[in-house]
Amino acid sequence: MTSAPLLARPRERTDVVIVGAGIVGLAHAVDAVRRGLSVVVVERDDHAVGASVRNFGHGCFTAQDGPALDYALAARDAWVRLAKEAGFWLRECGTVVVARADDERAVLEEFRERRGDQVRLLDRAGVEARVPVGEDAVAGAWLPLDIRVDPREAVHALAAWLAGRGVRFLWGTAALTIEPGLVRTGRGDVTAGAVVLAVGHDVDRHFPDLADEAGVVRCALQMVRVRAPLGRAVDPAVFSGFSLLRYRGFGGCPSLPAVRARLEADHPDLVAAGLNLMLTQRPDGDLTLGDTHLYGRTLDPFSTEALDEAVLDQAARLLGTGPLKVVERWRGVYAAAPEHDFLVEAPAPGVRVVAVTSGVGMTTALGLAPRVLDDLLA
Numbered sequence: 001m002t003s004a005p006l007l008a009r010p011r012e013r014t015d016v017v018i019v020g021a022g023i024v025g026l027a028h029a030v031d032a033v034r035r036g037l038s039v040v041v042v043e044r045d046d047h048a049v050g051a052s053v054r055n056f057g058h059g060c061f062t063a064q065d066g067p068a069l070d071y072a073l074a075a076r077d078a079w080v081r082l083a084k085e086a087g088f089w090l091r092e093c094g095t096v097v098v099a100r101a102d103d104e105r106a107v108l109e110e111f112r113e114r115r116g117d118q119v120r121l122l123d124r125a126g127v128e129a130r131v132p133v134g135e136d137a138v139a140g141a142w143l144p145l146d147i148r149v150d151p152r153e154a155v156h157a158l159a160a161w162l163a164g165r166g167v168r169f170l171w172g173t174a175a176l177t178i179e180p181g182l183v184r185t186g187r188g189d190v191t192a193g194a195v196v197l198a199v200g201h202d203v204d205r206h207f208p209d210l211a212d213e214a215g216v217v218r219c220a221l222q223m224v225r226v227r228a229p230l231g232r233a234v235d236p237a238v239f240s241g242f243s244l245l246r247y248r249g250f251g252g253c254p255s256l257p258a259v260r261a262r263l264e265a266d267h268p269d270l271v272a273a274g275l276n277l278m279l280t281q282r283p284d285g286d287l288t289l290g291d292t293h294l295y296g297r298t299l300d301p302f303s304t305e306a307l308d309e310a311v312l313d314q315a316a317r318l319l320g321t322g323p324l325k326v327v328e329r330w331r332g333v334y335a336a337a338p339e340h341d342f343l344v345e346a347p348a349p350g351v352r353v354v355a356v357t358s359g360v361g362m363t364t365a366l367g368l369a370p371r372v373l374d375d376l377l378a
Contacts, residue, residue: 074367
């Protein structure tokens with residue numbers, strides 16, 4: 001008995017094919033549509049479920065440095081414009097950095113000297129007027145350019161907006177091979193003049209040698225959602241002294257080594273876990289808290305309860321509240337590379353591999369994508 005022949009798979013033609021419907025892939029689709037190009041997006045899941053929906057929804061523009069700062073500032077304008085066009089929730093509320101020690105206050109003063117009006121120093125009363133804090137808060141700073149979105153809404157709204165402008169999404173479709181001018185998928189071939197692979201940490205699934213050379217690994221974050229413990233809105237994003245150790249914008253401040261030394265002495269396990277103690281408030285009032293960082297090529301699936309408990313305890317101290325009630329826990333995973341904030345490579349003619357390898361995809365992707373397409377389409 002002979003089996004029936006396989007049906008020929010259809011072949012599509014488009015100007016740009018993008019593999020990956022996270023924020024980096026969608027950012028390239030947005031810019032391609034602005035240029036009047038036809039676009040097909042290939043996504044292995046039925047909707048975005050990766051790093052783009054598991055984050056704080058924080059446009060952390062001011063704390064960037066170098067090219068990331070340039071991309072971030074360009075992305076800010078794009079976020080504000082797209083929120084109006086695509087109809088998703090966005091708050092131009094800034095970030096409050098809470099200083100709980102004199103060395104942290106010194107870092108903020110030094111950061112203000114470097115960034116001017118992008119940083120506004122606050123005394124304790126000024127901090128309290130914007131966010132609730134515990135009794136150990138001594139001062140702070142407000143970063144007015146930063147924004148917030150609901151990542152669980154914004155990424156899906158962007159995809160729907162793009163679909164309404166003619167972008168064809170192949171959901172639930174695996175990209176099997178990437179070749180010059182061609183993406184072979186489980187649903188047929190897509191040919192295009194330009195191909196963008198934006199699959200985050202899974203770049204090694206397609207181009208393992210490229211990932212090895214760039215040092216790309218996976219970074220796992222432990223994050224939680226808690227019931228709002230306060231009878232007031234927390235409009236800005238909230239940073240702590242731990243956050244000063246995580247963002248390159250603070251890296252040149254002379255007082256930062258003193259902050260690091262003190263936190264390593266007082267909380268060695270938390271610094272070793274890469275804690276970035278911060279929070280944002282969701283539209284329903286709940287708080288997103290996090291996050292810790294674990295790096296590796298292949299990550300075990302197990303989370304450490306002690307880290308979650310430490311984050312909850314630190315957050316309660318930061319806010320000056322009692323115990324916090326957890327309603328959700330999850331792991332975020334993003335691409336990380338020790339020497340680069342961004343991976344942009346051309347493994348073949350007409351093909352670009354693009355990944356944000358520093359955990360700031362929501363912050364920078366909409367500014368990075370136009371630079372990539374300028375080069376790719378040239």
